[in-house]
Amino acid sequence: GQQLNQSPQSMFIQEGEDVSMNCTSSSIFNTWLWYKQDPGEGPVLLIALYKAGELTSNGRLTAQFGITRKDSFLNISASIPSDVGIYFCAGRDSNYQLIWGAGTKLIIKP
Amino acid sequence: KAGVTQTPRYLIKTRGQQVTLSCSPISGHRSVSWYQQTPGQGLQFLFEYFSETQRNKGNFPGRFSGRQFSNSRSEMNVSTLELGDSALYLCASSLGSTGSSPLHFGNGTRLTVT
Numbered sequence: 001g002q003q004l005n006q007s008p009q010s011m012f013i014q015e016g017e018d019v020s021m022n023c024t025s026s027s028i029f030n031t032w033l034w035y036k037q038d039p040g041e042g043p044v045l046l047i048a049l050y051k052a053g054e055l056t057s058n059g060r061l062t063a064q065f066g067i068t069r070k071d072s073f074l075n076i077s078a079s080i081p082s083d084v085g086i087y088f089c090a091g092r093d094s095n096y097q098l099i100w101g102a103g104t105k106l107i108i109k110p
Numbered sequence: 111k112a113g114v115t116q117t118p119r120y121l122i123k124t125r126g127q128q129v130t131l132s133c134s135p136i137s138g139h140r141s142v143s144w145y146q147q148t149p150g151q152g153l154q155f156l157f158e159y160f161s162e163t164q165r166n167k168g169n170f171p172g173r174f175s176g177r178q179f180s181n182s183r184s185e186m187n188v189s190t191l192e193l194g195d196s197a198l199y200l201c202a203s204s205l206g207s208t209g210s211s212p213l214h215f216g217n218g219t220r221l222t223v224t
Contacts, residue, residue, distance in 0.1 A: 033213075035215075041217045042114070042200050042217045042218050043200075043213075088152065098155070100152055100155070101152065103152050
């Protein structure tokens with residue numbers, strides 16, 4: 001079956017640092033979605049990418065749809081305490097199935 | 111616009127019992143998907159309903175079932191509960207099928223099986 005590898009699994013960062021996470025797939029995707037989940041809540045859509053090479057920003061967040069259509073990354077600049085949570089990527093394949101990454105847990109060091 | 115509403119928020123059941131969880135999608139959304147989330151396992155797809163028809167199904171045993179009503183509200187049922195069914199169950203709605211538009215999630219039902 002299709003595999004979607006999300007890394008890193010977790011990150012410990014200092015407030016103010018930039019953060020980068022990525023997802024890679026064994027097959028081509030037509031859409032990449034990035035979600036964030038806060039404790040006790042459901043995931044919330046951050047950024048949707050629909051075209052290879054597309055670079056989209058949402059405030060301090062920037063995500064890119066890889067040119068090979070098999071990868072995507074999410075960057076967070078100047079992290080703040082409310083950025084903690086779990087970040088998920090999801091990709092839609094040619095059969096319109098949505099495949100999910102296992103998540104990247106972001107923790108800010110006190 | 112109200113978001114996706116899931117009830118109940120928390121549930122405690124014992125092994126062997128059955129449970130029904132409810133999901134009200136965003137108004138106008140016709141697709142509802144269900145996911146199981148356990149620590150370290152990410153989101154495991156259960157099934158998707160679109161216009162009262164099951165469109166896709168994940169790799170879960172037949173004890174897990176669902177349905178969608180004409181008003182797009184959905185329920186999922188788990189029969190003969192096992193300890194391993196303890197998880198956060200998330201419902202998500204979308205305008206079209208999940209393959210065509212982004213998902214909007216509810217806050218989940220936390221099921222504990224003892």
